[in-house]
Amino acid sequence: xxxxxxxxxxxxxxxxxxxxxxxxxxxxxxxxxxxxxxxxxxxxxxxxxxxxxxxxxxxxxxxxxxxxxxxxxxxxxxxxxxxxxxxxxxxxxxxxxxxxxxxxxxxxxxxxxxxxxxxxxxxxxxxxxxxxxxxxxxxxxxxxxxxxxxxxxxxxxxxxxxxxxxxxxxxxxxxxxxxxxxxxxxxxxxxxxxxxxxxxxxxxxxxxxxxxxxxxxxxxxxxxxxxxxxxxxxxxxxxxxxxxxxxxxxxxxx
Amino acid sequence: xxxxxxxxxxxxxxxxxxxxxxxxxxxxxxxxxxxxxxxxxxxxxxxxxxxxxxxxxxxxxxxxxxxxxxxxxxxxxxxxxxxxxxxxxxxxxxxxxxxxxxxxxxxxxxxxxxxxxxxxxxxxxxxxxxxxxxxxxxxxxxxxxxxxxxxxxxxxxxxxxxxxxxxxxxxxxxxxxxxxxxxxxxxxxxxxxxxxxxxxxxxxxxxxxxxxxxxxxxxxxxxxxxxxxxxxxxxxxxxxxxxxxxxxxxxxxxxxxxxxxxxxxxxxxxxxxxxxxxxxxxxxxxxxx
Amino acid sequence: xxxxxxxxxxxxxxxxxxxxxxxxxxxxxxxxxxxxxxxxxxxxxxxxxxxxxxxxxxxxxxxxxxxxxxxxxxxxxxxxxxxxxxxxxxxxxxxxxxxxxxxxxxxxxxxxxxxxxxxxxxxxxxxxxxxxxxxxxxxxxxxxxxxxxxxxxxxxxxxxxxxxxxxxxxxxxxxxxxxxxxxxxxxxxxxxxxxxxxxxxxxxxxxxxxxxxxxxxxxxxxxxxxxxxxxxxxxxxxxxxxxxxxxxxxxxxxxxxxxxxxxxxxxxxxxxxxxxxxxxxxxxxxxxxxxxxxxxxxxxxxxxxxxxxxxxxxxxxxxxxxxxxxxxxxxxxx
Ligand SMILES: Nc1ncnc2c1ncn2[C@@H]1O[C@H](COP(=O)(O)OP(=O)(O)O)[C@@H](O)[C@H]1O
Ligand SMILES: [Mg+2]
Numbered sequence: 001x002x003x004x005x006x007x008x009x010x011x012x013x014x015x016x017x018x019x020x021x022x023x024x025x026x027x028x029x030x031x032x033x034x035x036x037x038x039x040x041x042x043x044x045x046x047x048x049x050x051x052x053x054x055x056x057x058x059x060x061x062x063x064x065x066x067x068x069x070x071x072x073x074x075x076x077x078x079x080x081x082x083x084x085x086x087x088x089x090x091x092x093x094x095x096x097x098x099x100x101x102x103x104x105x106x107x108x109x110x111x112x113x114x115x116x117x118x119x120x121x122x123x124x125x126x127x128x129x130x131x132x133x134x135x136x137x138x139x140x141x142x143x144x145x146x147x148x149x150x151x152x153x154x155x156x157x158x159x160x161x162x163x164x165x166x167x168x169x170x171x172x173x174x175x176x177x178x179x180x181x182x183x184x185x186x187x188x189x190x191x192x193x194x195x196x197x198x199x200x201x202x203x204x205x206x207x208x209x210x211x212x213x214x215x216x217x218x219x220x221x222x223x224x225x226x227x228x229x230x231x232x233x234x235x236x237x238x239x240x241x242x243x244x245x246x247x248x249x250x251x252x253x254x
Numbered sequence: 255x256x257x258x259x260x261x262x263x264x265x266x267x268x269x270x271x272x273x274x275x276x277x278x279x280x281x282x283x284x285x286x287x288x289x290x291x292x293x294x295x296x297x298x299x300x301x302x303x304x305x306x307x308x309x310x311x312x313x314x315x316x317x318x319x320x321x322x323x324x325x326x327x328x329x330x331x332x333x334x335x336x337x338x339x340x341x342x343x344x345x346x347x348x349x350x351x352x353x354x355x356x357x358x359x360x361x362x363x364x365x366x367x368x369x370x371x372x373x374x375x376x377x378x379x380x381x382x383x384x385x386x387x388x389x390x391x392x393x394x395x396x397x398x399x400x401x402x403x404x405x406x407x408x409x410x411x412x413x414x415x416x417x418x419x420x421x422x423x424x425x426x427x428x429x430x431x432x433x434x435x436x437x438x439x440x441x442x443x444x445x446x447x448x449x450x451x452x453x454x455x456x457x458x459x460x461x462x463x464x465x466x467x468x469x470x471x472x473x474x475x476x477x478x479x480x481x482x483x484x485x486x487x488x489x490x491x492x493x494x495x496x497x498x499x500x501x502x503x504x505x506x507x508x509x510x511x512x513x514x515x516x517x518x519x520x521x522x523x524x525x526x527x528x529x530x531x532x533x534x535x536x537x538x539x540x541x542x543x
Numbered sequence: 544x545x546x547x548x549x550x551x552x553x554x555x556x557x558x559x560x561x562x563x564x565x566x567x568x569x570x571x572x573x574x575x576x577x578x579x580x581x582x583x584x585x586x587x588x589x590x591x592x593x594x595x596x597x598x599x600x601x602x603x604x605x606x607x608x609x610x611x612x613x614x615x616x617x618x619x620x621x622x623x624x625x626x627x628x629x630x631x632x633x634x635x636x637x638x639x640x641x642x643x644x645x646x647x648x649x650x651x652x653x654x655x656x657x658x659x660x661x662x663x664x665x666x667x668x669x670x671x672x673x674x675x676x677x678x679x680x681x682x683x684x685x686x687x688x689x690x691x692x693x694x695x696x697x698x699x700x701x702x703x704x705x706x707x708x709x710x711x712x713x714x715x716x717x718x719x720x721x722x723x724x725x726x727x728x729x730x731x732x733x734x735x736x737x738x739x740x741x742x743x744x745x746x747x748x749x750x751x752x753x754x755x756x757x758x759x760x761x762x763x764x765x766x767x768x769x770x771x772x773x774x775x776x777x778x779x780x781x782x783x784x785x786x787x788x789x790x791x792x793x794x795x796x797x798x799x800x801x802x803x804x805x806x807x808x809x810x811x812x813x814x815x816x817x818x819x820x821x822x823x824x825x826x827x828x829x830x831x832x833x834x835x836x837x838x839x840x841x842x843x844x845x846x847x848x849x850x851x852x853x854x855x856x857x858x859x860x861x862x863x864x865x866x867x868x869x870x871x872x873x874x875x876x877x
Contacts, residue, residue, distance in 0.1 A: 053766060055762060055765065055766070058761075058762070058765060060651065060652070081270055083270045083768055083769070083770055084269055084270050084768070086765060086766055086767070086768045086769075087270075087767070087768025088768075089766070090766070091762070091763075091766035093759050093762065093763065094759075095759060097757070097759040097760060097762075097763045099760065099763070099764075099777075099778060099781065099782075100782065100873035101781040101782060101784070101873060102781070110764075110767060110777065111767035111768065114274075114767060114768060114769050114773055114777075115271075115768070116271065116273075116274075149873065160763070163763075163767070164766070164767075167767060167768065270768075270770065274770055274773070275770070277770075277772060278770035278771055278772040278773070281772040281775075281776075282649065282771065282772065284641065285641045285642075285644050285645050285649060286645060286649070288637065288638045288641030288642055288645070289641060289642040289645040289646075289658065291638055292638050292639065292641075292642040292662060292665070292742050292743075292746060293642075293658065293661045293662065293665070295665065295676075295739045296661055296664055296665045296668065297661075298676075298680070299668065299672065299673070299676045302676060302679075302680055303672070303676075306679075350572060351572055351573070351575045351576060354568075354569050354572030354573050354575075355572070355573040355575075355576050357569050357573075358569050358570060358572075358573035359573075361569075362566065362569070362570075365570070367570065367573075367574075370577065371573050371574070371576055371577060374576055374577050374580045375576050376861060376865070377580065377857075377858050377861055377862070378576065378579065378580060379861075380793070380796045380800075380857045380858070380860065380861040381583070381800070381854060381857050381858070382799070382800025382801070382802065382827060382853050382854075382857060383800070383802065384800065384802040384827050384830050384831060384850070384853075385583070385587070385800065385830075385850045385853050385854050385857075386583070388586070388587060388590075388830065388834070388847055388850040389579075389582065389583040389586050389587065391834075392586035392587075392589070392590055393582065393586060411579055414575075414576060414579070415576075418576070442559070442561050442562050443562050443565075444561050444562050444564075444565030444566070445561070447565070448565075468667055469667070471669075472667075472668070472669025472670065472671065472672070473669065473670070474669070474670065474671045474803050475670065475802040475803050475827075475831060478831060478834070478835060479834055479835055499669055499670075499671045502669075502671045502672065502675060503671045503674070503803055503807070506671065506674060506675040506678055506679070506807065507678075507807055514679075517675060518675065518679075521671070521672045521675050524669060524672065525667075525668060525669070525672055528667050528668070528669070529664055529667065532663065532664065532667050536660070536663075
C-alpha cells in the first residue's frame, strides 16, 4: 500500500473576481516533508497557500476551483466546514501576529481553548511541548504569564509557531515566516524546520532561495500563477528542467 | 496507517462541536437584531415626522410668523430667518477661529503652545451645549440683554472644536512634496500655507464647516437664555431672535395643538436640512477620494 | 508633523517678517480657543460663587432643592444624571458594539455603507427632535403599558403601600419599579431616549476601531479553527477594547450633558427618586428648566453651579477617555 500524500492539489485555479492568480496547479506533498514554494513576488505563492486552509473563504470575491485533498479528504468537499479544515492545518504568517492582549501561555493554548479544553494540567503540558517544539521554552518558561508583546520579534514569531503546533496540525503552512526577522532569528527558525518535520508536514513560502535550499526537501517554482516546476530541491537548484526555473534560481530575474 | 499518531489525536478534538456551531449562529443573529434595533429609531422618527409634519409644510409655514397662542394658522418664518442669521454669524467665529486653530495645530506642530491648544480644543468639544449657553449668557446677555448675537456666539463656540479637528486632519493630508514645491519656488512659509496648502485642502475644510453647521443648527439648549426667541421676524443681532430648534422645543412642550403642529413641521424641515447637509458633506468627501 | 527647516537668514528680511506676522496672527486666533475655555471657567465660577460659598460642599450632598425655602442641594439631580446616563450606557453599549460588528464584520459592502450612514445620521438628529418624538410617540406607549400591566385592580395593594411609602419621601426596591402614574414621562422615558441618542457615538467609534484591527489578527484566529464569533470575541474585541472603551466614555460625556430631550421627558421634579417611572431631573434638565425663571441670586447661582459641575465632569470624562485609549491600545507587536 503506497502512502497517501498528505496534500494533493489537482487542477487548482484561484481567482480574485475575474482575475486569475493561480492557474491549473497540480501538486503532491509527502507526509513529513518540507516543501518550499518559491517564485517572484506576485506569482501566487501566498494565494495558493491560503487555498489549503480555506482562508479564501474570508475574502469577498475570491474563488477556488479544482480539488485539494488533505490526507485524502476533499478540503472543499460538500458538507466540509472550513472551521474543521482550518483546525487541522496550522498557519504562520509573514509578520509575527501574537494576540497582544493575551499572555505567552494563553497565546500558545488559544487553539486548544477554542476546542473547549479547560484542563489546566493538560494545557500546561501542551504549552510546554509546543514551546519546546518551537525552541522557545527555555527563553519564556519564567514569563509564561506576561504579555506576549513583551517578546522580541523573533521570539514572537516562534511563539506563533508554537501556537500553530499546539493544535497538532497535520500540515503547517508558513508564509515567508522570516521575512520580517533579523538574521539571527531567521537562523533559529531555519534550524527548527528539520525538527518540525518529525511531527508535521511543512509548506513554506520563501523569497530567499538560500533558505529554500537549506530547509526544504522539495521545491515548487511558481511564475505568473503557473506551477512551472516541482521536484527535489537539489534538482531544482542544480539541474532545473525548465529554463524559466533556471533563469530564476540563477538570479537572472525576479 | 493513514495518519500519524499525533494527528489522530488532534482529529478527534478537531470537529466543531454543535454547541460552538449554535453559539456562532446565535450570536450572528443577535448582532443582526441589535443592528436593526439601532437603526429602527431613525426610521421611525423620520416616518413619524413625515406623516405628521408634511401637511404643515405649506406656503404659510415659510411666509408667516406664528399665530397668537390659541389661534390657528401661521408659520415659522421668524424661526427660519433667525436660524439663518445666527448660523451665518456663528460661522464667522467658527470658521475664523476654527480654521486658524487647525492651521496652527497642523503647520506649527513644534510650537510650545501646540499641545495645550490641541487639548483645550478637544476638551471644548466635550462641553455640553447648555453650559456654553450659560457662558454666553454671562458674557453678553448680562450686559446687553437677550440677543441674536449672544445666541450666535454660543453656537460659534460650539462650532470651533469641530472645525479645528477637520481642518487639522485635512491639512495633514496635503502631501509634503506639495509644500516643498512651494518652498522650492522661494515662497515664504506663510504664502505656501495660504496659496498652496489651504487651496489644496479647501474641499475638506468646507466639509468640516458644513458638518459643524449641521451639528449646531439643531441646538436649542444654548439658545434658551441667549437668543431667547422672538415671535416676530428680526434681523437685529442686538435683539432677541428665534430659531427653528427653539420653536420646536417650545411648540412640543406647549399645550396647544397648533403649536405642536408647527413644531412637528419644523422638526421635519430641520432634519431634512441636516440630513441634506451631512449627505452633501459625505458626497463631497467621497468625490475627493 | 511637517515643518520646513528654518530658512537661512539670507532669504531676505521681508519674507521672514511675513512668516512671523502670519504665525502671530494664527497663534492669536488659535489662542481664542484657550480664551473661550478660560472665560467659560471664569464666568461659571463667578456666577456660581454665591451658591458654593453659601452651601459649600453640602451643595453636592444635600438632597433638598427647594426654591421656595431657598435651600439648594444638587444630590438628587446628580443622582438623576448619573442614573440616566449610566443605565442608558449599559443598554446602549452592547447594541452599539453589535451594530459596529455588523457593519465592520458581517455586512457585505453594499449593505455596510448605507447602514453605517444611517447610524451617522442618527447622531445628527437634534436633541429637540428626539425629545419631540419621545413625548408624542413613546410616552403614550409607555403610559398605556403602565396602565395595562401595573395600574390594574390586582395591584391595588402594592400601589397603596407604595403610595404611602412615597408620601413619606421613601422608597424600596419593589416600589422603585412600580409606576407612580400613567403619563409615560419620567425617569424611564429619559433613559430610553438617552439610550437611543448615545447609541451612534459608541457605534461609530467602535466601528472605526474594529476596522483598524489588523487583518492578520483575524486570520491568526481563523487559522486556529475558530468560528466567526470566536474570532470576534477572542481576537477582534480584545484588540479593539481600548478604543471601544474610549468611545463608551465619550458617549458617557454626551449623556451626562444631554439636555433638551431629557428636559422634555423627565418630568422636572427635584424630589428624591422614588420610582423608575416617576418624575425626576438631571443637572442639565434643571439648568434648562429653571435658569430662565430663576429670580433670586442664590437660585440662579445654584443653577450655574450645576453648569460648572457639568463643565468639570465633561472635562474629566474626556480626559479619562483619552487616557484609556492611550494606555490600553495594544502595542509592541513587531
Ligand atoms: N485580495 C486580493 N484581491 C485581488 N488580487 C489579489 C489579492 N491578493 C493577491 N492578489 C493578486 O494575486 C496575485 C498573486 O498574489 P500573491 O499570492 O500574494 O503573490 P505572492 O505571495 O507570490 O507574492 C498578485 O497579482 C496579487 O496582486
Ligand atoms: Mg506572498
